[in-house]
Amino acid sequence: MPSKITLGPITRAQNSCSVEVSIENGAVVDARCGVDFFRGFELILKGRDPRDAGYLSQRICGICSAAHGTAAAMALEDAAQIRPPRNGALLRNLILGADFMQDHFRHFYIYGLPDYVEGPDMGPFAPGYTKGFRLSKKKNDLLMKHYQQALDIARLNHEMVTLLAGKAPHNQGLLAGGCTVPPAADILADFQSKLKKVRAFIKDVMMTDMMILAETYSDYYHIGTRAADFLEFGLFTHPENNQKRYFPSGALIHGQNKEVNSNLIAEHLRNSWYDEEAGAQHPAQGKTIPNREKSGAYSWVKAPRYDGKSVEGGPLARLWIKGDYQRGVSVMDRNMARVLETEKIADLMVQWLAELEPGKPVFKSFKMPSKAEGIGLTGAMRGPLGHWLKIEKGRIAHYQIITPTAWNFSPRDASGQLGPVEEALIGTTIEDEKEPVEIGRVIRSFDICSACASH
């Protein structure tokens, strides 16, 4: 008879979610991942001015708001058949890039580190698990010191967003049509000086910290494993070509990297708290009809599948598809890829900053189509993000969103196929069922964002 552990809430995952695992002979044999709250953005957006989707959809998630702003802007630009001017595209990359790094710092240090490092004896670090911490006191103290510094570095990234877009989270300078803050010398100098501090921290501190974790917890290269089935929509547009991305898109399944065909995406509702009118549906048709009383369901997250497959997104997927990192698929590989990606983004930002042309336009005004469809596909902090928009009579007639964590933290689909985190949990050895520290390590390696997942 397997024993069961329910962990709810999973904390440090943006908001409330939970997991139920079954354990036999000390290892996980079954897992169910659920997000426990729902807000209904797709229903709220209906009937509104399409331009409002950018600001409103950012409110899905406080830690990756610029990613939703970007996806919404791209969807509306696709519908209106326009492109931002060169400066606008570069500024957008800089805003999204700063928000990306903000997220990666907060995830690595504030959300992730307490799984490996013992915090001081005060809230919110205590109470906590007492077992499974392996760092020497010296290294433990060092990493806690860096936790404190990371608070400041993450804030600096939000200040960078603020410089170019008015405030953060939920910036207001990133719009369909481009951006609103012209690249003036004083702002660029401030931005650049902050970026310099951030890059120094990545190279001098974060990299070393990651190495310490990887050495001390090297068995986590064999925990939280799954097949290398990945999906990414491409991250950071080239200013001249919206389709070309600095981190390329790709659907990597059974070892084959193919071009993404968004028609192969469908969302299953069988185990999610939504009424199922038809089978699995493409987001251009898909509906959101919440029903918390539906029996058998266990999550507010739908189960998106690519060509019928559970696929994983995130820094590891992006670096793998790009060809920069293909060591393995595990807890430590995911963590490592996140840190490597942070460094790559910081370096790219230096380049974009140099490409800006003061005096040239940053925003292109456009006429709102009264009837049109648009898709916005981008990379977000945790994987592929898509917004599907339909406009009728100048208003939003249909809006569907598939977030990275919906892919990663999805429940079972109609055929019973597990979601990626569920797959990764299976086989995990739990040393002490009273302190199952391993579960959180696996889950957080995906940088779960429950707020995005259910939206």
Added chain:
Amino acid sequence: MFKVKKAGKQSRPKSPLLWLGTNTCGGDALSFMNSLDPGYWDVLTDLIDFRYFYLNMTAEGDMATGILDDAMVRWPGKYILVVEGTVPVKSNGLYSVVGWRNGEPLTALQAVQELGAKARHVIAVGTCASFGGPFAASPNPTGSLPVQSVLDNRVINVPGCPVNPDWMMGTLVHLIRFGEPKLDSFGRPLLFYKETIHNQCQRRHYFDNSIFAKQPGEPWCLYKVGCKGPDTFADCPNRQWSGEHLSWPVKANAPCIGCVNPEFPDGNAPFFEHLSDVYLPGTRVTANRVGAITAAATALGIGAHLTGTILTGRLASTYKKGFSGTKKGLKTIGKLMQGLGKKR
């Protein structure tokens, strides 16, 4: 169920605080962490005993929900409860489950009511918790309510989408050092929400001289591209964002969308359309200036109503009450807000 590391002997007592995330995006907690001085770490070590913080706490599962139960026994009437997010009531509150307790889902509704009843102070942080915000917007799919609507005790509302780090930090410090701050009739600390954005805006002279931006990204008054500054009570123009006070939406050439407002977002949408029915508290114009505005305003097609309000200087019984909203907005929030004013 879990073995628990004993928490904290402190050299000097800090105020115990529970920060609960209900239906939220987490933006207010992150914004709070953007505070520069004092920074989040200083707050942890010097000011507040963060017993429960859904976003950052180490404990998870039963160990986490256990802290909530424990707080009600150990510090009744002593702890500060911060709620971030709306409280949905549809399906008995199951649209927001904050954790599991004894194998049963613990809804936000239960948690807020139980913890609220024993709290010394309750703070609703962000516009969702304060007034409903985006998730209570039409058609309000989850039956989301603001915190005050499910509690009998007084709630201090610190709205903003998200909250400015200073607004939350200032409110907390005030509570701990000097007691409850002065609130307006919507429960907002007057310290931060006393005056309209419009009356503090650096671009006010452009408004008064009818120099308007025609699209976002231009350095003039953003009224015509939707700025809700005339209708919005907050100190963004003076304080600015984030920890370093670098910018704010209008400085970034984007319209203020009135994110602190009780009627946000329905009463402030569409975001890029100008206010159709707005009272302009505190507008002071000379006869000459009125002439200029009237002519220019008509020419620019702002509409007769705006011109009228300026001419008659219709001020502001609404202003004195600490709230100025469009009629549409007021209707939209009508039901939600029942019970908000009457409790104070």
